[in-house]
Amino acid sequence: MVEIDALERLLIDAGSRGEPLTYGAILRHFGRRVTPITVAALCRDLGEVCRRVEARGGPDLACLVVRKSDGLPGEGYFTALRAEGAYDGPAEGAAARRVLYARQRAAFAWCRRQAAARTGIPADLDFLIDR
Secondary structure, eight states, rough: OOOHHHHHHHHHHHHHHOOOHHHHHHHHTTTOOOHHHHHHHHHHHHHHHHHHHHTOOOOOGGGGOOOTTOOOOHHHHHHHHHTTTSSSSSSSHHHHHHHHHHHHHHHHHHHHHHHHHHHHHGGGGGGGGGO
16 A cells, blocks of 8 residues: 555654654555555555564564554554564553553664664764754
């Protein structure tokens, strides 16, 4: 549905700013409307981005994509975490937020390093980048 490289760049750019993105914001960025079909296709493409990034030693970037309504990823995200043995709790509530925020912190740090590498500015000086 979307270009995988462009989706990866979008996630890294948002992550380098410490900002999660909503499903709707991503779909609008690519000129799509939010429907069950487009969200499912986005999740499929997001899975491909995550496989590529993790194969290079990167973190989970799917944690950067959340619902506008509550700031949490969809049920499928938590189902995948349970399947890998990374989480065994519910998809809502305090436990879900704790695991999400820990994964987002790791993703934000990695994304800042990736963005700094593209600019040649060390990650500890990335505040110098005009965003």
